[in-house]
Every structure is written in C-alpha cells, then in structure tokens.
Amino acid sequence: MNNKIGINFVACFGEEERKPIEEYLSGIDKAQLLKISSYFLGINPEKSEYSDVMAFLHMFFSPENTEFKDAIFSNIVDFVQNGPYPLELYEIPYVKSSLYLFEYIFDKIPEDQATTKTQVEMERDIFKAYVSLNQSVITEYEEKRRAIDEARNRSLTSSEVMLANSFHNSDLINFREDKLFSCQLLRAFYYFEFLSEREECKALLEAFYKNYGVKDYKEYLRRLLGITYPVLMKDREAHTEIHLELEEHASFLDKHIIEIGEEITEVDFLTVRSKPLYKFEPNKYRVVYPLFVIEMIYNGLYFRLRAINDDLPDEHKVKKLYDLKTYEYSEQYVLSKILKEIYGKRYIQKSGKELDAILPGAPDYYVRNGKYVHLYESKDILVKKEAKQSTDYDELTEDLKLKLVENQQGKRKAVRQLVESIRKLITQEATYDVNFPVKKAQIFPILVLHYRMFNAAGFNAVINTWFKEELQLLEGDGLDITKVHDLLVIDIETLIFNKEALKSGKITIQEAIIEYERDYLKFDVTQAKASSQDELFNISQNASTPFSFFLDNKVGKLKLNRSTRELLTKAFTLFEDNENG
Numbered sequence: 383m384n385n386k387i388g389i390n391f392v393a394c395f396g397e398e399e400r401k402p403i404e405e406y407l408s409g410i411d412k413a414q415l416l417k418i419s420s421y422f423l424g425i426n427p428e429k430s431e432y433s434d435v436m437a438f439l440h441m442f443f444s445p446e447n448t449e450f451k452d453a454i455f456s457n458i459v460d461f462v463q464n465g466p467y468p469l470e471l472y473e474i475p476y477v478k479s480s481l482y483l484f485e486y487i488f489d490k491i492p493e494d495q496a497t498t499k500t501q502v503e504m505e506r507d508i509f510k511a512y513v514s515l516n517q518s519v520i521t522e523y524e525e526k527r528r529a530i531d532e533a534r535n536r537s538l539t540s541s542e543v544m545l546a547n548s549f550h551n552s553d554l555i556n557f558r559e560d561k562l563f564s565c566q567l568l569r570a571f572y573y574f575e576f577l578s579e580r581e582e583c584k585a586l587l588e589a590f591y592k593n594y595g596v597k598d599y600k601e602y603l604r605r606l607l608g609i610t611y612p613v614l615m616k617d618r619e620a621h622t623e624i625h626l627e628l629e630e631h632a633s634f635l636d637k638h639i640i641e642i643g644e645e646i647t648e649v650d651f652l653t654v655r656s657k658p659l660y661k662f663e664p665n666k667y668r669v670v671y672p673l674f675v676i677e678m679i680y681n682g683l684y685f686r687l688r689a690i691n692d693d694l695p696d697e698h699k700v701k702k703l704y705d706l707k708t709y710e711y712s713e714q715y716v717l718s719k720i721l722k723e724i725y726g727k728r729y730i731q732k733s734g735k736e737l738d739a740i741l742p743g744a745p746d747y748y749v750r751n752g753k754y755v756h757l758y759e760s761k762d763i764l765v766k767k768e769a770k771q772s773t774d775y776d777e778l779t780e781d782l783k784l785k786l787v788e789n790q791q792g793k794r795k796a797v798r799q800l801v802e803s804i805r806k807l808i809t810q811e812a813t814y815d816v817n818f819p820v821k822k823a824q825i826f827p828i829l830v831l832h833y834r835m836f837n838a839a840g841f842n843a844v845i846n847t848w849f850k851e852e853l854q855l856l857e858g859d860g861l862d863i864t865k866v867h868d869l870l871v872i873d874i875e876t877l878i879f880n881k882e883a884l885k886s887g888k889i890t891i892q893e894a895i896i897e898y899e900r901d902y903l904k905f906d907v908t909q910a911k912a913s914s915q916d917e918l919f920n921i922s923q924n925a926s927t928p929f930s931f932f933l934d935n936k937v938g939k940l941k942l943n944r945s946t947r948e949l950l951t952k953a954f955t956l957f958e959d960n961e962n963g
Contacts, residue, residue: 383839383931384427384555386473389435390517391510393461393472394454403486406511409498412491413662418508419487420621422480423671427555430619433473442509446502454509477554477671479515481654484670485647488640488660523550526773538775541847544840544926546775549765552838557673561934562834563614564949565875566679567603571952572719573683574599576711585698590690595633604956605634606679609659613672622669624659635659635667638678650767656682681833712762712832712874713746720877721747721758724884724891732814734760740814743794745803746830750815754892755825757803759796760874761786762832770835779844786829787848797845800827800869801852808861825866826895832874839926842871846903868903870895876930883942898932 391400407415425432432438435458443451462469499507527546531538538546577583578599587599596602608631612622626632639659640646646653651674658674659667669675684707691703700706718733725731729751737744747758769781784790787797794802804825806812827849849869857863883889905925937944 383927385471386433387467387471388476388479388516388520389458389472389474389513390521391513392517392521393458394513395510396457400514400517401510403511403514404490406507406514407487407491408495410495410504410508411497412487412493412495414497415487415491415508416484416660416662417621417668419480419484420668420670422475422512423477423484424616424620424622424669425475425480426619427475427477428558430473430475432475432619435469435472435474438474443505444501447505450502450506474513474516476516476520478519478551479512481554481651481671482515482519483512485651485654489645489647493642523773527775530774530776534776539847541840541843541926542775545838545844546778546840548839549778549835549841550771553833553835554673556837556931557834558934559614559672559676561875561879562673562676563610563679564945565878566676566681567607568878568945568949568952569680569716569875570599570603570683572716573680573707573711574603576715577687580706583700585694586687586691586700586703589694589698590687593690594637600956603679605631607953607956609635609638610675610679613669613675616672622672624667624669626665626667629665632665636661639667640670648767650771652767656685708762713760716874717747717758717760717830720874720881721749724877724881725749726885730815737814741806741812743799743802744812744814745800748814750818751892753819753822753824755807755818755823756828756891757800757807757825758828758830759800759803760830760832761796764833765835782845783848786845787852796829797849797869798852800829800849801856804853804863804866805856805861808856808863823865826892827867827869828895829869829871830874830877831871834873834875834930836871837873837876837928837930839928842869842928843903843926845869845871867895868899870898870903870929872929872933876933879944880933880937881945882947883937883940883944886942888942889937889940894929894933894936897936898929902927902929902932 391398432441436455439451439455458472459469462472497504524547574587577587591598591602594602594605596605609624612624616622624635626635638657639661640654640657644653646657648654654670655674655677658670658678660670661667684703688703691700714734718735722731722733729749732740732748734744734746737746737748745757746760747756749756749758763785765778765785766781769778772778784795786795788795803812804827807815807818807823807825808820810818810820812818829845846869853863853866877884884891902925
C-alpha cells in the first residue's frame with residue numbers, strides 16, 4: 383500500500399503567499415499544459431522512481447533552475463526535520479492533485495492561451511501550482527476533517543482515522559496493474575456471457591454492438607485491448623499516447639474520449655473515469671490516467687450498457703437492469719461461479735439460489751467443512767460520490783451503514799443479514815443444514831464486495847466493529863457467540879485473482895482467514911511497542927492492511943499460480959475469432 387505523505391506548498395515555499403492557480407498557469411499554451419498534466423498522471427503511484435523527493439525535483443527542473451530547485455529541497459528538509467516523520471515517507475506526486483490539475487486545465491484554460499513565459503518561469507509556476515494543489519487536497523482536506531471532529535468533541539479510533547484518511551483516495555493509489563487488468567477482463571467476459579444467456583438482453587446487446595461498430599462482445603473486448611495495450615506495455619513513467627494507423631479505428635476510440643468544450647470537472651472524477659482519453663491531434667490520443675483505462679473494461683461496462691438501454695424503445699428495454707447486475711449477476715452468478723471453483727467438490731456447499739429456495743433470507747453462499755462454517759454475504763454496492771469525498775467522517779459512515787447495516791426502510795443489509803444467519807444457525811432454524819454442529823461449530827462471517835474502493839485502510843476493522851455490536855445483541859438474548867469469528871471483508875477481484883492458488887489446497891481460505899484475523903483484525907495498536915514515532919506509524923499502517931493485500935502478498939511469497947491460465951484461454955478466443963473471421 384502507498385503510505386507516503388504528500389509535500390505541500392508550505393513545505394516548499396514557507397510563508398510565501400500562494401497565488402490563485404489560474405495565475406500560475408497563465409501564459410502557458412493549453413496543449414502544453416495538458417501534456418504536462420498527463421505526464422504527472424503517468425507517474426506510478428505505487429513504485430515510482432520519482433517517489434524520492436530529490437529524484438522528482440531532478441526530473442522536473444532543467445539545469446537553469448538548479449538554484450531554485452536546491453532552495454526548494456533545503457526548505458523541504460527543514461520542514462521535515464520539524465515534523466515526526468523522516469524524509470523517506472514524503473513524496474511530491476499525488477494522484478488526486480494530478481487529476482484536479484488535469485480537470486482544471488481542460489475546463490478553465492482558454493483554447494487560444496498562448497505561451498508568453500520562459501521555460502524557467504513555466505517550470506517554477508507549474509511546480510507551484512502543483513504543490514498548491516497538494517496543499518488543498520491533502521493538508522487542507524485533513525485540517526477540515528479534524529476541525530469537524532473537534533467541533534463535535536469526537537475522538538476517532540485508530541481504525542476510524544485510517545478509514546477517514548484513506549477512503550477518498552485508496553482506489554486511486556493502491557492497485558497492482560497485473561491484478562487489475564486480468565480481473566477486469568475476466569469480469570467483462572463473465573458479464574457478457576451472463577447477458578448473452580438471457581433472452582431479455584438480446585435487443586440490448588445488439589444495440590450495444592451496433593453503437594460500437596462491432597459484431598459481438600469478443601470484437602468489443604479486442605478493440606478495448608487496443609486501448610489498454612499501450613498502457614500495459616509502457617516501459618517508462620510518462621504520458622501514454624495512442625497513434626492510429628487505420629482511420630476506421632477512430633470511431634471506436636472516439637466513443638471513449640472527452641470532447642473539447644465538454645465540462646469534465648466532477649466529484650470523484652467520474653467524467654474522466656468513464657472517458658479516460660482525449661484527442662490532441664487527428665488520429666492521436668493521449669491517456670488521462672492509466673488506471674481509468676484499465677477499469678473501463680469492466681467497471682465502465684454497466685454504465686455504457688445502461689446508456690444504451692435508456693435509449694431503447696420500451697418494449698426492448700431490460701427492466702431493472704441495475705438489479706439484474708447487482709443481484710442475479712454479482713451476488714448469484716459470479717459469486718457462486720468463483721466459490722464453486724475455489725472449494726471444488728469438497729465440503730457441504732449451497733449457493734444463494736439453492737438457499738433461497740429452502741429458506742428466505744439465507745446467506746448468499748454457505749460452506750461447512752466439519753465444524754468450520756463459512757457464511758457469505760455479497761454486496762455489489764457503491765458509495766455516494768459526495769460521501770466518498772467528504773471531509774465529514776459521519777457523512778461517509780452514514781452512507782456505509784445504509785448500504786451495509788440497515789437501509790432507510792429498515793431493511794437488513796449485509797452486516798445484520800450475517801448476524802441473523804448466525805442466529806438461525808445457533809438456534810437451529812437454518813433448515814438448509816439440519817446437521818449443523820451447534821456446540822462445536824466455528825462460524826466465519828465473510829462479506830464479499832465488488833469494488834476496490836472498499837480495500838481502504840481501516841475499512842474492515844470499522845465494519846467488524848459494527849458487526850460485533852450487532853452480535854452482542856444475540857448474546858443479550860442468551861445465545862453463545864464465543865465460536866463466532868471476526869467479520870472478514872474481501873473483494874471479488876481478490877478471489878478471482880487468487881482462485882488457482884486457493885483451488886490448489888496449498889493455501890486455503892480457512893488458513894488465510896485465521897492468520898489475518900490473528901495478525902490484523904485482533905491486533906491492538908495501543909498495545910504496540912515502538913521505539914519511535916516512525917516505527918509506530920509503520921506498525922499502525924501495517925495493522926490496517928486490507929485482506930486483499932495480505933492474501934495477494936501471501937500467494938506471491940509462496941509462488942503459487944494465479945488465474946492466468948483462464949485469462950489466456952479467454953483472451954485467445956478474441957484473436958482466434960478474428961483470424962477465422
């Protein structure tokens with residue numbers, strides 16, 4: 383996980399007055415500014431050589447600005463020495479600042495703005511604009527959040543602080559490209575295969591293919607690979623460009639670009655997430671942010687289908703398309719498919735569809751291996767963009783509780799559904815397992831979510847706290863809850879990515895859950911022994927590691943196979959069909 387602290391304007395320039403960003407960006411051609419902002423967005427947020435402060439300064443400033451650059455570095459060193467953390471924990475590039483910079487340039491800088499500044503002046507002013515954005519989106523964001531807590535006389539736990547500080551940007555900075563790409567492509571395959579099997583979706587798919595000028599979903603995915611390939615294959619940190627050799631491919635790419643004159647500034651960057659390219663010359667395109675290009679493969683698919691569905695005549699519209707995706711596809715089709723492959727033919731297993739036929743309100747998947755029970759709830763949900771980006775922790779948790787504890791209508795959601803399923807098991811009301819061993823059973827509640835945003839530091843610990851509060855109500859009713867384990871949160875892509883390793887039996891979900899519960903969920907940072915603030919910071923960060931990162935790292939260290947064979951098999955069919963066609 384990226385645990386770096388952003389360098390702000392004050393660290394670089396002390397008491398110097400911050401000017402409005404438009405003043406820093408004046409006198410510079412818009413095309414040049416867009417290219418520079420795209421360059422910033424090409425910096426790897428996880429393993430960048432420019433994460434080192436001096437390396438970034440050396441890269442950014444020309445020799446003519448050496449004295450200016452050295453003065454900045456000296457100021458940063460002085461600033462860091464007066465703080466609790468070493469220089470190694472600081473960095474200048476920050477994805478949200480880069481995205482805000484791009485949005486501002488695209489929307490606010492006039493098309494006819496000419497360059498009147500010298501190279502030396504441009505470097506200084508663009509740098510000042512950038513660290514000024516860092517001041518706003520990092521320092522001032524955290525100051526506003528703390529001010530709200532102080533005004534309410536509220537003290538957050540360490541997990542709550544982690545969640546408050548990380549949820550708004552975790553999905554932007556914490557990802558591994560190989561996992562993201564393989565899972566996005568596999569999930570797109572699964573989704574198209576699911577839709578293709580349903581008669582009511584036939585007209586929608588035909589309209590979708592017509593809109594994108596393709597014959598089927600395989601050609602659509604093959605065309606998308608043409609966009610993602612340059613991102614995946616780039617060998618340096620910089621902007622990524624796509625230059626077309628064939629004019630006929632332009633119409634497909636043009637469906638994925640932001641248009642000149644289009645207003646793109648949006649909460650949580652929703653516009654550039656859906657259209658992650660812009661055209662800077664005929665047949666020449668530039669990637670806004672590589673992450674968004676990859677996530678467009680699956681994450682953007684539903685929204686593209688919805689737009690097509692909305693324009694269909696009523697008789698051809700897919701009714702309740704959202705419910706079809708979140709419930710029948712995500713919670714039943716995909717979850718069952720992946721878990722059946724992972725567990726194989728071992729143990730007592732029942733899918734959500736099987737369970738619903740036996741007992742209304744049953745879990746989404748049930749597995750029992752002797753006394754060990756895995757109880758799954760799956761939720762394909764998103765958090766409101768305003769809540770995600772809010773400085774008010776209450777606004778975030780209010781939306782999370784509506785999605786995961788109880789909604790506005792008083793309907794149980796995942797956390798309470800799991801507790802209710804546990805109650806039925808303990809009281810032997812769960813008729814789907816009449817031989818459930820009440821006295822010796824070990825129950826492992828598992829919440830599967832379908833978006834990476836929930837892999838934020840502190841998230842699992844906070845949701846687990848809510849779960850344990852609900853569980854206490856069962857104890858108040860006289861039920862024995864001592865054999866119920868902590869709630870584990872896992873995202874569907876982590877299951878997909880590590881499917882082959884978990885199938886092999888060389889590492890099992892059971893073993894991974896127990897280890898994670900022991901070393902992370904039950905870890906008490908207040909009891910941690912640290913010789914310095916720096917060590918305590920690292921301990922706190924490590925303790926909040928999401929299960930997804932824990933499992934990815936564990937499988938990697940064991941050098942076990944991942945789901946690459948399935949990916950290669952499916953990807954091969956894209957090009958096989960093209961050759962045969």
